[in-house]
Amino acid sequence: MSAPLSEYRRMRDFARTPEPAGAAVPASDGARFVVQRHRASRLHYDLRFEIDGVLVSWAVPKGPTLDPAARRLAVHVEDHPVEYLLFEGVIPSREYGGGGDVIVWDTGTYEPVHTDDPAAAVAAGELHVEVHGEKLQGRLVLVRRGSDDQQWMLLHKHDEHAVTGWDPEDHPRSVLSGRTNEEVKADPDRLWRSDAPADRASVSLVPEPLPTEAIDELAALGTHGTWEVFGRRLKVTNLDKVLFPGDPPVTKRELLAYAARIAPTSLPYLRGRPVNLHRFPDGAGSKGFWHKQRPAHAPAWLGAWDNPDAGEGETPTYVVPDEPAALVWMANFGALEWHPWTSTAHAPQEPTYTLIDLDPGERTTWEELLVLARLHRTALEHLGVTAGAKVTGQRGIQIWVPVVPGYTFDDTRAWVEGISRTVGKVVPELVSWKWEVKARGGLARLDYTQNAVNKTLVAPYSPRPAAGAPVSVPIGWDELDDPELRPDRWTIRTVLDRLESVGDPFRVLLGAAQELPELT
Template sequence: MLATPGRPPAGQGWAVEFKWDGVRALLGVDSAGGVHLTSRNGNDVTLGYPDLVAGVATDRPLVLDGEIVALDEAGRPDFGLLQNRMHVRHPPAALQAEVPVQFYAFDVLRVGERSLLRETYDDRRAALDDLGVAGWPRFAVPPSTTEVAPPQMLDVAREHGLEGIVVKRRTSRYEPGRRAASWIKIALFTTREVVLGGWTPGEGSRGAIGSLLLGAYDGEGRLHYLGNVGTGFTQAALRALRELLEPLRADDDPFASGVPREHARGVRWVEPRLVGEVEYRTLTHDARLRHSVWRGLRPDRDPHEVVLDGAFARAPLASYGVPAAAPEAPRIVTPDELAALDALRRKGVWEVAGREIALTNLDKVIFPGRDGAPPVTKRDLVRYHARVAPHLLPYLQGRPVNMQRFPDGVTKQGFWQKEIPVHAPDWVTRWRYPDADPGDVQDYVVVDSTATLVWLANLAAIELHPWTSKLPDVHSPTWALIDIDPGPTTSFDDVLAVARLYRAALDHLGVAAAPKVTGKRGVQIWVPVTPGPTFADTRGWVEKVSKAVGRMVPELISWEWHTDRRGGRMRLDYTQNVINKTLVAPFSARPAAGAPVSMTLTWDELDDPDLRPDRWTVATALDRLETVGDPMLPLLGRAQTLPNL
């Protein structure tokens, strides 16, 4: 049952609840005691919230209606925080601890064999209170009041930073799937001034203007995109705006942070001379307006008076495909900084590379020891990230990075994280993927400084996987990747034999490339590519080379996608050459005993009888780099056109 938008009703006979910023869900307990969570659009989301399933303290048949929420530090539901859980089908314990969720039950539809659909709201609330749901772990029954008038409850919601209220007729019955007038939702809106930077054409009766692109200035006089507004216009206002905007047409995007691709299609840019006023319901973590409504022009205001203030100034601004800022030269950590790290106890603030970074659980074991060596702690990983930064950052800068985290150590289950954590410091560079689907990851971390590497180490981000394309044109790869993926029965000698065949093939083609051991069992070969070809081009090229290599040793190779169909043989994987598919970065650690790292090699080292895929660790990698250097480094940014095959 859905609520109808409206104004606070007058008169008696209404109950008022707060409106929660979460995900609507039905929680059902079947006759066998099984628990099921179903989203508003009918999807089964049970596996995504095992912590809620574990909190259900009854085995009698039951159906509850409510909201799944994640609370911020002030105890308010935070939809941005919840997004870290929404798309994870099997959240590991570490993610459940980092983003705990609750179920706010506000209605009950069935208890045992009793259906409550035809009973009144008051009777259903009484049945809900009798169930004792509020005493279950991670469950709450939010307040419902009949004593306070809706306008006063709306004021309370505003004071506490909540979304608004829902007013429900006390005699109403539950109508599944209907948007009923007996439930009225009143959302809170905030007003702010905005600068107009562009507009999109409308369709049909909206032929004048479809939406306006809005912005505000930062302290350095740069205009930043805050979102679009496409509602709240009268036909007369649309015509008047069109007449004012036409003379201001411009060739270039005025927004320093760029505009997401889906909002930039067909845009008519304008000189940012007009100021308007909008209402909006909430603000995203990267300072974008949600649910904005146009109120009108403000001809009395100068555009440069419209600045990012309050929550807008505090929010980290996203970059939408604009060229990345020139990366800073990697800071070399000093002996004094390393001594300060060693002096910290279990936790503390480390001042390094010009930033103050809060570190926690520094003595926690992240990697068990290997070959008689002591285990590797988080302090050791933090130290390694700080020291290896000059070598690792060139492979990460200007690229979105996916990471695999192991907060409880590599002997426990880890999890992949692409979305930048909502608690990331505002100095961490982030990028919004303009082509992301609504349900996909939107905002990625861009690792462009020593401080960011240290911060990731504190998150126990063990594996760092950079995209093979760079900002701003993430659809043009700069590397073509060859991944020699060993099977269960593949020996490392066989892997090296295939790597040498690639060496011969690439040499024959006159293609520059460099190998690296993965830190686990395999070898990868990275081929620099001049931006221009698509991922389909690089994937097709690597496939042809790999098929030629595979024909030389067919007994070692399987082309099956599924590992259980490969007969234990290796696969020459060319399918990693796709946008947002990645391989581990050079010098990144791997989740195994001893903290092995992926290490770049010379081609001649493939003939070294002592070579092992996990030979170097966080304890020995820097010695190797200081004595041998990085053989792959000369290929970074190298202009190379792949020959036709």
């Protein structure tokens, strides 16, 4: 680790933030600069110049401009890693700088003026550069104000690129993705893996689609056969068996095609986690059963976890889906529901998600359940917590909250109980705290007890065993106000069209692990 980044690293917890940690980076052929539009506690622009292997940085509250009459305050901040040149994403709300969403507002190259040593110019308190960006062009000058190293002034010289009245807010889109900050916040498509080498730190959250040839191959098979999907050869059986009643009914062939199409999107919420399978070998019209044990006939490539704490009569080995083909295998095995643990096989006693389960009673109407969901939405917004809601595909709504490593299930259970009891006090006529269903009088239960080891909730995009093959689907918070929303609104036949049009609302949870704020 190089000394110039020591202050940057000291200020951040890289187990929580998706920002790059920084690594040794070879010098580039040309000096580069970047301007990032960052919406944290307050909107500002971060102006960074590549100098001696780091990004020397200033926060500019009103942003750089081409207007030579404007004088901008620029606050000199800690050096950032060169990998930050391409950082665009969401920083957890409780990380350094107030978190927030970041876009690459402009980038390009620059030439130092009046010096061959820009680091020395910065140290002396005056840096002149000629910038060649997509938005910014011409001569920029940074001048330190007095003896305070943090307080600088940024201006644009009178030259052929100067534009009177030019406002950066009139040009809000990223030069990398074409998106606004709002669009990045709603649907980030990349995250930074701080534990990865710099050349592999940027990870795409947008899954590669399944080639249409794979679906064509499945359609061409008889009732049995071998299907090559995601590089694995699976023996598939009873392809024309009806698994979900409906008009027309849903066959196993259609379920496998759905599992293959949805696997790249759903896998991030199952990868690395033991999975409890709800199997219905004879279809949703018959009685199902829970299957936890990884079968002896499972292919060698299928992930597994040996539970060191398994006692007599408990499951010793679980399926762990670590690749898309695993979801297809689970569907072929008769699993109509996929229930991942909220902890990983690596640390089974430490949850990575806190769960809020809004479980309707017999008397609970859909509108009443929406009232409970909206109250939780308000509470989480007040706390500044990143969370996502999803409809279950049956009657309920669930809320997932990503958390940093280190919490116990006792911690997360107590936190959810605190929030839910606060919500319950607002509408006590809708909620029962009784454990037994019969004792609840048909009222809803805000079930914080799901926060326990080996307690699971259905995975995002998992089918549910009911007519028409409904799906548990993540939603945006504003969709709680959509009059057309229903818990079983989408099926395996319609949810893929939704994904294509609105994306995956849960994607914002990936890489957004956070500390849980104290409840007062």
